[in-house]
Amino acid sequence: MSLFTTTYDVIVVGGGHAGSEAAAASANMGAHTLLITMSLQNIAQMSCNPAMGGIAKGQIVREIDALGGYSAIVTDKTAIQFKMLNKSKGPAMWSPRAQSDRMRFAEEWRNMLEQTDNLDFYQDSVNGLLFDGDTIVGVKTALGTHIKAKTVILTAGTFLNGLIHIGEKTFGGGRAGESASTGITEDLVKMGFESGRMKTGTPPRVDGRSLDYTKMVEQPGDENPEKFSYLPSTQALQKQRSCYLTYTNSVVHDLLREGFDRSPMFNGRIQSTGPRYCPSIEDKIDRFATKDRHQIFVEPEGWDTVEIYVNGFSTSMPEDIQDKAIRSIEGFENVKFFRYGYAIEYDFFPPTQLSHSLETKLIKNLFFAGQINGTTGYEEAASQGLMAGINAALKVQNKEPFILKRNEAYIGVLIDDLITKGTEEPYRMFTSRAEYRTLLRQDNADLRLTPKSYQIGLASEERMERVVMKKKKSEELIDFLNNLSVTKEQINPILEHNNLALVNQSMKLFKIAARPQLSFSDFVEIPALKSYIEANQIDQEIIEQVEIFLKYSGYIEKEKNNADKLNRLENVVIPSHFDYNKVKSLSYEAREKLLKIKPTSISQASRISGVSPSDISVLLVYMGR
Template sequence: MTFNYDIIVVGAGHAGCEAAAAAANLGSKTLLITMDMNKIAQMSCNPAVGGIAKGQIVREIDALGGYMGIVTDQTAIQFRMLNRSKGPAMWSPRAQSDRARFIDCWRGILENIPNLSIWQDMVQELIIEHGQVCGVRTGMNVAFHAGAVVLTNGTFLNGLLHIGRTQIRGGRIAEPAATGLTEQLISLGIQTDRMKTGTPVRIDGRSVHFDEMEEQLGENDFHKFSYLETSHRKLKQLSCWTTFTNEACHHILREGLPDSPLYNGQIKSIGPRYCPSIETKIVTFADKTQHQLFLEPEGETTQEYYLNGFSSSLPLDIQLRALQAIPAFRDVQIYRPGYAIEYDFFDPTQLRPNLETKQIRNLFFAGQINGTTGYEEAGGQGLVAGINAHINCHGGQPFILGRDEAYIGVLIDDLVTKGVDEPYRMFTSRAEYRILLRQDNADMRLTEKSYQMGLAKQDRYDLLREKKESRDAIIRFAETYSVKPQYINSGLEKLGTPPLSHGCKLFDVVLRPQTTLENLADLIPALRTELDKVPAFRKEEITEAAEILIKYSGYIKREQIIADKINRLENVRIKGKFDYNSIQSLSTEARQKLTWIDPDTIAQASRIPGVSPSDINILLVLLGR
């Protein structure tokens, strides 16, 4: 019996779900293969989506027509906008989700997408003919044929779990590892290596002394992940809780270090530097007497809690005793211990910018298989891989996002240009144009592109046009409406900002840090009338978008000029033109890195780690630019 598809997606984690949905929604006959249909889009680590820079990725996935933002909104049990004390380029949405409902919601979406089928099985072999992937063969010895295959295997490729000196083969706790694929890919010339990640203990909330912890409330304003009108938070909103480790806890943890897989030689692969285990924290920061912990609810009705900040692979008894040394956890009961997991990944510099492998045509990699960590990074890669797999099967130009267009563009360019030496996690600092890549304008940046290729649907595009027209109308009003001192000065003084000495445009008044469009509307009836023209359900979102463009207009224009300049430099070739070691005005690190990599273009040089913008400016001066 023959089973034929346009695209096969292997793995139904966050990358696989977005890849399969995108390919099917674009019109490809798609098959999603997963080892367990009850674990689709499983949140393997913490039950949360978003965060610093990650929240921007989720908004971009949504703007492009993906589903992570929609699912998160519908299953959220707490929402917060992080970094509010900073400028809007740093604002990052984050939500706690109900883990079980997250899975149910994703499965419900996937099972109702036309062109998309699901098969429960383990893929053990790729079918390769003449240097091109043609399908897969599964553990049930079923052959599926397709024009393109997207691998999104997460931590399952030869996964090995560690709890103290105990080792268990698996991709997640109580789930088997995937075998066969790594060995085949190595035989085809693809380089592989091992990485390590980990997850904390899960706690029974009934055993926690919440009165000895600090409550962390969520927010209930208009912010959310999806730009769609129909996406809203539906579940009861819950609190997170914070506490700290102490010296007694640290003493017990130190006692367990001889049995720690991280320190007894059992684990040899590299773990995430920016999300270290608790045993790594007490060793690296030996002078610290405490470390903050966050207790996060796993769902609306469950008693299960996730202890963020206490990732560990120490023996079970050590983990439990260390927790019981913390006052709030003195009577703690746990559902399961924390553990570390080692798994295979493939050097992402072996990929093209469309996430297709260089060695095998129409084979795509996305997610942790590329050395990344995080649901959001995986989802962004999966979406791009699914789009490009469809394009490879049906024709068209590769879909590649620039570094000035999306955090997803930064992510993929970093992977394929720089590679990874530790699990890659997105930060705002990785994006040189983060003023352009704000969470509020992801739809303005990306929905038009998605609509033109047929992924974003008409309703989403109509919402974008309506938002842009309303936003721009507010900005035009601010640019043309004249404000006179005698009518506004008393109100400005009450807002804590100096009075006007002469008349000016409203735009200039909005630039002041103490003023907002909303509080100025209380002083200027004409502005209130203008704001009231905005559709009620989007009034706050659109007003905020207009205000950000007004207040930060100078910074935005300046950064756009820089982005345009760098984009032009993609065609400025420098290979063989410089003896970098002789250019003393470059930093020492830049001279070393430029000599080692010998970039083809100025733009490529600008993306090498350790080469700063000032180093690039020096090269431009030497080129007469």
């Protein structure tokens, strides 16, 4: 049965962070798109913590924005606090993070999607997929509706056969208060896909009026907060809400241990793998038994609500254990619960079954994005959704896929890691995963990615014009500094103030400003520089770009050279029909892995676990290199 007479260019299944970015991207690229979700009221809901960004994740949000996605804009419009993390370290480590108003975040996402041309909505549950041989042609819904499409993007999050655990209680669900999705996994397995199970969890939500903040450490936002989006349509925060910090203690740990025999984590009822870098509180005290306390971040859920997210206390313990343990944390003695924490198990599909475009290898025109690929985190999901949306639209338009390399974006690192190495636990992005992180900074995502996105028809004219102007002004300021001589009378007071050795002659300002002990702000009162900044309307964004270049140009150049070497191997393409069985000198493990993953280049092959440098040498010789 079908009430839909339209064959859509793109159907997006799921309205979370991945689905929302996918739908926006494909629609903005001119593809007639349908977003199907179980609840239109919960589009892009923050199921876990009310925050966007963080270490490496903030870089991803900036990259999404540079490409023309919505996440950064929505975050700026609904933020209640902003912090630039790791500011004491080098700029490659700076990572923006914002606390958001949970309800306004979902509302703003829906408003932006509803204002997007070429995008339709439908509230229903997809419980089956329609195939024609090895090609997907549409979806089936719980109401029995068949909807046809040229491409389909699955972004089901934790809903695929989702199972919620609280102590000894277990019930089906995709998240608290919402039912699980069934049928999709079964259809995919029938088509030959390999599936697995993963686990994630969430902490209790409590009434902020019942907490004693005088016993906690206040965590305010930055004094001069920035914002995520490069566009001028959003503004930095003028006021902010504080978070608070407190700690668990030995009493809390002992109370939690009392419930271990009733915990699904320890009694065998949960056997799937949870996130290594965001463990439950019971997992923390079991794995790190020598630690006598763990941090608990008290995070408000919005401007006006009293609901509090207890970050650091993710748990699936029984309710009575959660209640007793949390009351022994300083400041929580009289806590009132809004809801208890829980763990959730769900289906995922090992991402080695995908190509770099996020299209599946087994079924044509079918794309996966988000937690279905084994990732965790809003930012990782949103970036995959964006890329899947772009590539689904390009597929419909008979154009080449849009692929980001490891030296071009954190998004490129994320996708390459997933499809080349796979993952056996929920994958989370870190700066350490990116070998070219000096190139992949949060401040230059627009310079790196907006021209690429503009070329494929997603980034707007406004974005491109701003990037061109940013690049032009940065280069002109660098030239100015290279040519400006300053006298020792101008320089020495600055050096003396910073306890540095004085100079005995005039010097180019570029050379002085490159010193690591000095910042650009030390020189802004030099008359010639001050006049130049005012006359050319040089803003803080340009100054930051130039200062990073001054201090890190040597490192940046070195990474560019290393990236060029990588790209030379990236250009050695391996034909899709290449028969590794003919290459007798390959190790058995390498042959097995190469046949399974089918890398598209020598560079990708070199990153597969089990493929040694000698195996790569054999391949290069075999291919005449």
